[in-house]
Amino acid sequence: MKKVMVVMGTRPEAIKLCPLVLELKRRNTVFDVLVCSTGQHRAMLDSALEAFSVKPDFDLDAMRTGQTASDLTGRILRRMDEILDAESPEFVLVQGDTTSAFSAALAAFHRKIPIGHVEAGLRTYHMHDPFPEEFHRQAISLMTDYHFAPTVTAKRNLLREGKHESRIYITGNTVVDAMRLTLTGKRPFSDWNLPSDKRMLLFTAHRKESIGERLCGMLRALRRIVEETPDLIVYYPVHHNPEVRRAAIDILKGVPRIRMIEPPEIVSFHHLLSRAYLILTDSGGIQEEASVLGIPTVVMRYSSERTEGMRSGVLKLAGCSEQGIYELTKKLLSPKSVDYEMMKRPSAIYGDGNASIRIADVLMRI
Ligand code: UDP
Numbered sequence: 414m415k416k417v418m419v420v421m422g423t424r425p426e427a428i429k430l431c432p433l434v435l436e437l438k439r440r441n442t443v444f445d446v447l448v449c450s451t452g453q454h455r456a457m458l459d460s461a462l463e464a465f466s467v468k469p470d471f472d473l474d475a476m477r478t479g480q481t482a483s484d485l486t487g488r489i490l491r492r493m494d495e496i497l498d499a500e501s502p503e504f505v506l507v508q509g510d511t512t513s514a515f516s517a518a519l520a521a522f523h524r525k526i527p528i529g530h531v532e533a534g535l536r537t538y539h540m541h542d543p544f545p546e547e548f549h550r551q552a553i554s555l556m557t558d559y560h561f562a563p564t565v566t567a568k569r570n571l572l573r574e575g576k577h578e579s580r581i582y583i584t585g586n587t588v589v590d591a592m593r594l595t596l597t598g599k600r601p602f603s604d605w606n607l608p609s610d611k612r613m614l615l616f617t618a619h620r621k622e623s624i625g626e627r628l629c630g631m632l633r634a635l636r637r638i639v640e641e642t643p644d645l646i647v648y649y650p651v652h653h654n655p656e657v658r659r660a661a662i663d664i665l666k667g668v669p670r671i672r673m674i675e676p677p678e679i680v681s682f683h684h685l686l687s688r689a690y691l692i693l694t695d696s697g698g699i700q701e702e703a704s705v706l707g708i709p710t711v712v713m714r715y716s717s718e719r720t721e722g723m724r725s726g727v728l729k730l731a732g733c734s735e736q737g738i739y740e741l742t743k744k745l746l747s748p749k750s751v752d753y754e755m756m757k758r759p760s761a762i763y764g765d766g767n768a769s770i771r772i773a774d775v776l777m778r779i
Pocket of ligand 1: 423424428455617650675676677679681682683695696697698699702
C-alpha cells in the first residue's frame, strides 16, 4: 500500500482536492489515504469537506483570530512535522498556493518526502499580485517532485523555470471534476427563487490585496450599476472577513435588488453560479468555473494567472478601479451587447473532469 497524505486548509483547496481524495480512496487496494486539514479557514473549509463527505484524519486547527501569515506558517510547519514524523507517508499532496500548501510542502521537503503539487505552474510573475500566493506557488514548485499542471500554459511556465519535463503531467484542473460532482444530481436550492424577469449578476470580492480602497471602489461600481439597471438582480455571498462585511454593509445597505447572502456551500454555490447572466469577481477559482460554464465574467484584478480563460474570451480583465469596472460591466449589460455574446462560450480549456483519475494513475505508476 502507498501511504498518501493530502493536505488542505482553505475552501478552494478542499473543493479542488476532494475529488482526488475520493478517487484515491476508490483505489483502496493501492492507496492508504490520509487527509490532513490545517483549518486555515475554519467554517468555509469544513462546509466544503462536508459537501464531498470527506472527513480529515488530522486537524491542525491552526486558525487564530488576528493571525499573521508568519504565525500561521510557523504553527502549520511545527504540527505538520510531528504528523509526518509519526505517519511517514510516501507522498504529500498539496494544491495551489495557500499558506497551508506552502507550509505543508516545506515540512515534507525538510523530511525529504516526495511532494505532488496539484494545480502546478500558475503564474502572474508579479510577486505581490496575488500576495502572498504568487510567492507560495513559485516556492512550492522549487520543492515539488511531481508537478500536476492543469494546462499547457502551466506546463510551459514550469519548463521555462527549468523543471524537468518528465516530472510534469498535464492533467486538467480538478475543479472540473468537482463541478461534475456538484452539478449533477439534486439542486439544493432549486432556482434560488430567481425572478424570471430579471438578469442575475453574481458578485464576489475578498482577495487580500483588494481589501481597503480597492474593495470600496468595486462595491461603489456595483451600486451604480444596479441603480441604473432595473432588470438586474445581484447575489452577493459576503465573505466572513469582518473588513469585507463592514465595507459591503456600509456601501450596499438598502440598495434595492442586491441580495447579500452567507457564502453558500459549494453544491449550492455552483448551482447559483450556473444561473448567472454575468459574474463580477476577484476570485481565481470562480474564473475557472465561469470558463467551464461559459458565463461572461468581469475580473476585478490587474492581472490574472487564468490566461486560458482570458484567451477563450469568457473572462475580461477590468482592473480594480471603480470607473473601469463600471464601464466594462455597463457595456456588457447593454441591450444586445455584441461583446457579451462573444464572451458567452463554454470551453474545455480547464479539462474534461478526469484530472483526479490522471493524477491517481501517475501516483500508481511512480
Ligand atoms: N465558493 C463557494 N461559496 C461561495 C463563494 C465561492 O463555495 O460563496 C467556491 C467557488 O465555487 C470556488 C472557490 O470557492 O470553487 C473559490 O474560492 P475563493 O474565491 O475563496 O478562492 P480563490 O479561488 O480565489 O483562491
